[in-house]
Amino acid sequence: MKRRWIAGVAVLGLVGLAAAAVAWLNLRDEAPLTDTAPLGATTAQVQRGAYLALAGNCAGCHTARGGTAYAGGRGIETPFGTVYAGNLTPDPDTGLGRWTPAHFWRALHNGRSFDGRLLYPAFPYPHFTRITREDSDALYAYLRSLSPVAQAPRPHALRFPYDSQLALAVWRALFFTPTAQQPEAGRSAEWNRGSYLVRGLGHCSACHASRNLLGAQSDEQQLGGATIPMQDWYAPALNAAAEAGVAGWDLQQVVQLLKTGTAPRGSVLGPMADVVFRSTQHLQESDLRAMAVYLQSLPQAPVPAKPASGPASSAASAAVALNTRGQKLYDRRCADCHGADGRGVPGAYPPLAGNRAVTMASTANLVLVVINGGFPPATAGNPRPYGMPPFGHELSAAEVADVLSYIRAAWGNEARPVTALEVLQ
Template identity: 50%
Template sequence: MKRVIGIIIVLLLAIGGWWLWREAARAPTPSPSGAVDATELKDPALIARGEYLSQVGDCASCHTAQGGARFAGGRVLSTPFGNIAAPNITPDRETGLGEWSFEDFWQALHVGKGRHGELLYPVFSYTSFTKVSREDARAIFAYLQSLPPVHQPAKPLGLDFPYSVRNSLSAWRALYFREGEFQPDPGKSDAWNRGAYLVQGLGHCNECHAPRDALGGSQASPTLVGGQMPAQNWYAPDLSTQANGGLAGWSAQDIVDLLRTGQSARGTAFGPMAEVVAQSTQHMHEDDLQAIATYLQSLPPRAARTAEQSPIDTRQMMAQGAKIYEQRCADCHGADGNGVPGIYPPLNGNSSVNEPSGTNAVRVVLLGGFPPVTKGNPRPYSMPPFAQQLSDADVAAVVTYIRRSWSNQASPILERDVSKYRHTSVD
């Protein structure tokens, strides 16, 4: 029913808004003056800078299929509306960007339109990349053009009607897309502005760390409040370090450590964030990591959550969970839930434990957790899976115990919640 309602809404918006936005959909956005010639794009310093920026933007993660050539596309990205395969962005003339000019690339990154003016699906995060500066876009394009060309034709779209009709995106864009480069705030420090630029633009953090509605759009404000990641079955936590934020109490060093090594005194990167650390943030310069921490620490406090009344009596669950925790968890994470610094992450005050849905804790108990292998942590300790040892009732009990012990005050987990994630994928 939800899917049917979504289809109806999309159709109504597309039909009702078509006349209002048709000119914007047809006409390419004027580009700034100053053409980029081929010789300029061969500058080694520009290419090196573009390689770094492509790592900051985590471009290879989406544009590389498992076992495939780097940047040659083919990785299938799942969405609630169907599957979309990432395109080849090597300079192959037939299947990649070999025939693209920089202006074509700028239009895709900044405006969300393809080489021929076609509207791009927002699985490509142009809603954030529009904030990337023209200079940085030029460097990234120079790097991509320096890669060996790989001939790999695009896979067909796996979208159902009406999502397969690109013109319907004009209404979506009117609701959720605001074109424009990042504008520094003169009242803030250089570090804050650099961090804001990386988080809001090239790092596209809000694409995961924000809730999405039935049409797949994310809220513009407030940003980085956390949200369920569509089709991935993970919850990206709120990133505020202030009161009631998902990272409340985290220091700047805690943030830097997590982004550089995948592990900090306050938590460990699992799931999609582990891939981000492995492919992107561990390669970032120290000053950029510090800038991100500066910006995240400036995010405002969040409203206190109203304590939810549990529909069940959790006393029996807590007693059962305490026994399971003592048997299965305490040796590593400690009776006090504080873990072992540098080895086993704390569960007390952990943002992934306390996130609203309970998704992350349930998945990690069932399927295990695999921190990223990084230069700063080349041999991380992994979390073993307990799906074969524990029943749904056991998992619900121990996760509820963890989420409601020590300083944690999160909502309980029900047996049906565990069943839902037991059979989900590990992506």
């Protein structure tokens, strides 16, 4: 009996220690809320905040389709349920009207709301924690300058146990550490600015870095590519020449891609087109250059080895050569724009021969583009982009697989075939 009592006390002690550790980890680096009045903002600060809001693409999540900008209500689907974006207008009852600069800073840096509740990381505070207090105050000043909109935030629709503050506290204790962006010694001011924009405000790794089963990111600094949760698009690796790495590009071409959505060596589609449209096309040339400098400096992943020659590769080549249905589909559906030789039309239709977006290991984006169409963003530098119409209503899964398999092996491309199962997934 005594042993059971001792064991029970020990278990309770361990539970208490674990709870204390979780509580401490969720309160670390939090400053007291000392400023209790709204910021007396200057015009320059409001203008700076408006620019930073574009850099962070804040309206992209905090504006519901057909709704008022920044008034919230948009549902962000996650593997754990739906999180609804909050109202960022200065309405006193449903928005930020009662928030002080300290409350706003705490939300960005520590992931905690006005009333102390822990925020779900669908709001990317694991990235925004790097934002400086000066930039936080500028963002706050801009949002306070907006017209207030009375729109109560919708309650989140998360499954148990993800809908509990306790589960979120444990997640944060395991995976979130408030971080101040520090200049890296030995790097230029331009590189450090690019790092701040890419890793902080731009939160690029929210899409371009992999996540574990609990939604935490494991290679935030590597930007090694990942499937975007609930969207099925693959955000290609930014540290790999075979995917979306730009280490070998001319710097100005990287700037052009971020500014206009298209460049001589590639164009953006899908979710990245929205990022360019809403965010990066509006950034200053100096900031785009800084981002390009940082992206070009990423340590590069090894280039995948080509398949060794032999009976297996010969059989694969023969199978591709016999893919007459894929070739006929290409000739009938694709050749008018992309050319019989797969070279496309410069400035209009991208080449398919030697295109790494065609040959990279993941076929998810290819399938989505063929089924749903592909449309670069309309930007000031490319106001009338050429798009690709959808074929999902005309082609079967087997036909989509056939034509993509042909494209991935024609004109010197060397990529594995696409299966009908991949198209159906």
